[in-house]
Amino acid sequence: MLKLEGDIRIPSGCAIAAVMNRSAERFDGHTIIASIATMHKRSNGLGGGFAAYGIYPEYRDYYALHVFYDDDGARQMCERYLQHHFRIKDREPVPVRRTRKITDAPLIWRYFAVPREDRLYREQLGEEDFVARVMMTINSDLRGAFVASSGKDMAAFKGVGYPEDIGEFFRLEEYQAYLWTAHGRFPTNTPGWWGGAHPFTLLNWSVVHNGEISSYSTNRRYLEMYGYKISLQTDTEVIAYAFDFLMRQQGLSLEDTIDVIAAPFWSNLEQEKQAHLRRKYAGLLLNGPFSIIVATNNGLMAVNDRIKLRPLVAATRDEFLYVASEESAIRAVAPVLDRVWSPGGGEPIIGLLYNKKGLLEASPVGLQTDAQSA
């Protein structure tokens, strides 16, 4: 029997794309679907997905939990578990469109919820740590349940199929978001599991990723030291946790974080601080080919591995920032652009909403330059 993602490690190639409006004006899912569909050949129908930010303004203060279930039994078990930890304001199945191209879909539910005060108190955890911990426990311990996303005012829509078909299945044209990311997957072998598709998320973080990091085991074992439960055996999961650890837990700025994951070579280090970062977080250097787009409610960051072993192109037009594996995917939705460029290895593209200072509000400042670079 073929093993599920998480039981074994499955390397995969991919296409990635993102579109954002920096004034936080929302637009529907047509654009991102058209963009990722241009790169159809970069995926093989075994995984596609989207992250959308700004889609649940009416539930802005609630964690939007999107959960996959193998069956109704799993749903009941998981809901009991959720109720134990959360006050759930609303719950419903995620609306989907029946299409011939998408088969074997799990049950997909969403919950708008906040942690129960008494549980927070008892666990002695901050709210975000608490939510992250509960979500990781569901994914690693509750059979048949998988949390696809758990952030506020955002969600991940993903599954087994080509990304454009997944978009159609999830009726993304009915959602309005100011930031969309997308992923088309080319896994080298997999029975196809909905949880294994991208984006991978944790709280508000979402990551779409193209590549196979050769440092996976080093990175994974590093994160495990800090309590992260790695359940999927995918590079993407590790990348998401790396960002969460460095920025949220260690309080690094985005620039410092990039100096860790795509560290400059020793011979190119300019500041003692970068050397310290490299030494201290040596286990989080992401080594091997990758291009990633990391998004939060405040904006996105896209970056390549330090020797640029994967394609990545960025472009701007007015308020819009586009990022994709191939320029064609940008030209398909925005033929006329102000600027198009291909960033070097380890050189981040940072796109923030105009009123935001960092991907995480709490991050140390030092990101003003980002506004110009994007």
Added chain:
Amino acid sequence: MTLSMLTPAFTVGRNEERCIRCGVCVNQCINEVHHLDEDGFMWVTDKNCVGCHRCAVLCPTQALAITEFPLAFRPNNYWSSASLREIYAQAETGGVLLTGMGNPRPYRSYFDHLLLNASQVTNPSIDPLREPMELTTYLGNQAAMLGEREKPLLKLEVPVMFSAMSYGAVSLNVQKSLARAAREMATFWNTGEGGLHSDLKEYADSTIVQVASGRFGVTPDYLNNAAAVEIKIGQGAKPGIGGHLPAEKVSADVAKTRMIPAWSDAISPAPHHDIYSIEDLAQLIETLKVATNYQKPVSVKVAAVHNISAIASGMVRAGADIVAIDGFRGATGAAPMRIRDNIGIPIEMAIAQVDQRLRDEGIRQSVSLVAAGGIRNSADVVKILALGADAVYIGTAALIALGCHLCQTCFTGRCNWGIATTDRQLSKRLNPEIGAIRAINLLKAWEHEIKEMMGGMGINAVDSLRGNRLMLKGIGLEQHELELLGVTAAGD
């Protein structure tokens, strides 16, 4: 006692068609195996031969062949010929069997049951000839947060250091060779517990000085003429016992360096008599840090014994910046054979267990792990790094580079290669200029090979190899062994 039942271990064959009676074998063998008489006859005393190959290597006509002495005991799968010979020897002498170098017994080598990974299609391998490939390694406590002052660290440009080998156990020319090589290759050599000879002070920045139970040569000057200080609790070849440098090896120069009387036995006690427990170790570590003004990392070296994980954890909590673990293949100048051959555990298991334990306890960042004992080649280095070590110590491999032929008679002080001796005439046989070049060549060769293997994995910094157990697959191992090593089976 009149008749010795010990027959020779080796026999020296001489091809008379080639032998030119030049006498090189005669003048090179300190054990007086060869003799040229006044009539031009060559005589061989097989029983003196230790199998060091000095004569055969220097013979200008390759006239000499050294083989096992062809005297077969009746085949016996339980009582090997070695078992019998050891008993004959003890029946004659009534003594402990002494030996040198590392455990030679056919225990399983986990290095030989681990295979490395390489990239194919899904990610590109990296060509180290065309792309940067970083082996830069820092050793020490790296728990300091950004913005805090970092603890003192050792910087290595190749994650291979030379193991502790004291002046006295080895010749000064060995230390000179290794010190030069360490400086040239931006790594470190280790004094062992024999003090630091004044000729070697210029290598201070590449030197790790050792403080062991004998405290030989330990002064404030000694501690500060180094990049790091290492407390030696034990070594892989003889866990649980101390050291004994026989009086014959304690020359005037050795005595001066060790600060002991010449031609007297230099005895290192089995334990440090100020360390009877972990809290005592903490005090010595702190003392050494104070003595060096907190400018140098303090390493603690222990032999890999059964409960090594707990011991290592305790050492980290006691303040060790570097934990060096010496596996049961680790070598020595002299050890009782029964101890060398029966005590300790493999370094592969020890590193796998300690690395995981320190991670589980959340203290892995506070320490660097150095693996020692039986690292034979660059593939062993790559494998032990992938299991979780930060760097390795090599002793035996370094000595072999200098000419050692593993005859295992270091304890006699009559080393034909000028390595394990303090005899002035024998020591001359190792020219440190040549020795340094050979040691440098070895490290360079390994460096190239490590880079090639890393490049194949698609990794361009050693940071990403460290603890990367997915790059290892076990072959021919039982399930519980795989679990202990934290790897999966080839094909899995």
Added chain:
Amino acid sequence: MKVQNNSEYCLGCGLCQVYCAAAHDGYNGNVIKAFKKGTPQARAGLIKKNHESWINTCRHCQDAPCINACITGALQKDEKGTVFIDSQRCVGCFTCVMVCPFGHIQPSRDSSRAIKCDLCRGLSGTPACVAFCPNGALRLAEEVDRP
């Protein structure tokens, strides 16, 4: 140029003499042939005293007394400064043996001519003694001595 000796690393093994002998008298470096078929004779002398040893070889003096003393012009200096004997011209008078301040030049075994170090000029590459010294105790040095 001359062969310089570092007695700190001289083992006294004598390999320099073995290879020196084989390099001359037409043996072309073949040690076995030289010793089994011929009567090889080393140019360089190995001196051993009180556990110390060193090689006594030609200094290739700038103003060489042996050349000045040679009655037939057999002793010559080539363009590189190497002092050598043209054995065709040597008559075996051994004046050179007597005037050499270092006692390096010696009569051949059959006393027909004088022999000395010629830095293996007949062979290509480094002198045999330097090439085959197992411990790097010999090296080819640029400077020359004055007698």
